[in-house]
Amino acid sequence: MNYIIKTTGLSKRAKDKALASDINLDVYKGEIYGLLGKNGAGKTTIMKMLTGMTIPTSGEIALFGKSFNEQSKTLLRRVGSLIEYPTFYEHLTAMDNLRLHCEYLGYYDEQGMKQALDLVQLSGIEKKKVKEFSLGMKQRLGLARAIVAKPELIILDEPTNGLDPIGIKDIRDLILVLNKQYGITFVLSSHILGEMEQVVNRIGVIENGRLIQQVALEDIRKQHTDYIELLTSDPKKTVYLLESELGIVNMKLIQGDRIRIYDLKHTQQQISRMLISHNIELEEIQKRNSSLEDYFYKLIHGGGRHD
Numbered sequence: 001m002n003y004i005i006k007t008t009g010l011s012k013r014a015k016d017k018a019l020a021s022d023i024n025l026d027v028y029k030g031e032i033y034g035l036l037g038k039n040g041a042g043k044t045t046i047m048k049m050l051t052g053m054t055i056p057t058s059g060e061i062a063l064f065g066k067s068f069n070e071q072s073k074t075l076l077r078r079v080g081s082l083i084e085y086p087t088f089y090e091h092l093t094a095m096d097n098l099r100l101h102c103e104y105l106g107y108y109d110e111q112g113m114k115q116a117l118d119l120v121q122l123s124g125i126e127k128k129k130v131k132e133f134s135l136g137m138k139q140r141l142g143l144a145r146a147i148v149a150k151p152e153l154i155i156l157d158e159p160t161n162g163l164d165p166i167g168i169k170d171i172r173d174l175i176l177v178l179n180k181q182y183g184i185t186f187v188l189s190s191h192i193l194g195e196m197e198q199v200v201n202r203i204g205v206i207e208n209g210r211l212i213q214q215v216a217l218e219d220i221r222k223q224h225t226d227y228i229e230l231l232t233s234d235p236k237k238t239v240y241l242l243e244s245e246l247g248i249v250n251m252k253l254i255q256g257d258r259i260r261i262y263d264l265k266h267t268q269q270q271i272s273r274m275l276i277s278h279n280i281e282l283e284e285i286q287k288r289n290s291s292l293e294d295y296f297y298k299l300i301h302g303g304g305r306h307d
Contacts, residue, residue, distance in 0.1 A: 003026055003027065003065065004153050004185045005050060005062070006026055006027075006062040007024060007025040007050075007060065008024055008060045008062075009022050009024065009058060010023040010049060010056055010060070011058045012049060012054060012056055012057050019042055019209055020046055020210075021209045021210050022059070023046060023210070023211050025046070025211060026214065028185075028202075030185055032185075032201050033187045033201070033202050033203070034187075034189070034200035034202070034204070035187065035188065035204050036190075036196065036206065036296055037189075038207075041206040041207055042210075047081070047155050047157050047189065048083055049061065050063075050155060051076065051083060052073055063078075063153070077106070079153045080145075080153070080154040081146055082139075082145070082146045083157045084157055084158075086138055088138065088141065089130065091129060093127055093130070094125060094144070097141065098113045099113065101145050105149050107148070112149075112150070113148055114126075116144040116147055116148040117141075119174055120140040120144045120147075121140060121167075135161075135162035136164065138162070139161055139163060143159060143171065150184075154187075155186075156175075156186065156187070157189050159171055159175075159188060160195065172198060176199065188200065193292050193293040193296060196292065197292040201216065202214065202216045202217060203217060203220075205299055207299075213299055220292060223295075225262065225289070225294070226287060227287070228285065228287050228288075229254075229261075229284070230259045230261070230282065230285045231282075231283045231285075232259070232281060232283060233280060233283065234280055235257050235258070235259055237278075238275060238280055239251065239259060241275065241278055242259070245274050246270070246271065248265075250263040260288075272285055
């Protein structure tokens, strides 16, 4: 297998706290890999170690089949990245910021810089100073900086932060184009699981600084788990009635008020009639298919009846 990234026992500690522990990450050439985890799970720490922004406490990183350490940072010339909030020289224009970045990389393609701005929908503002940019525009400029030198690997931490729905779709489409047409490998993190589901090929789930699962999205889709989801006026009483009246135990209380029933021996009509007969106001009931969000939730919170 042709790995772009391979880590072995990668760990990072800060004082007495483990930020990342024993991370064995594999990213294949040409794929779009998604790092999923709650805020503070350790995704950004891992990305910072992969881009040389943070030195690991222990473990090894291989990029493009070569060991990556303090003495081999020239490998980063083949990597584009956007980690956390993008920072720029605010008094300079977007083009001037790109020129400085490219000069550092030894990349002198003026047309390529203009093309990068065009790809992220920032063409025509070359002379506008960055201090006049909105958060969304700065995020787009950060993406332009990540892709300008046409790297083999691009690492993006929450790349759609600050963007409206149209901007999110634009960035998603850009990632897909760069991946399919140019063969660029991507590692992404995002808290918007629905967006990740439309882009990534494979995911790594991070929990409390540990990589607890790596799985292809196609393997998740093959599970095709169906369930019934309800929203009622009294979720706790509803859970009790579903168990006592209908014998349903395979269910979960989601986000404090939504109930997902995985035992489908009763129809939606039977469930509705029972709840209405016990004066439970049924606000919503529908049959759904499991998604990446469902898989992630089950993996993080475990199985069982309800939280």
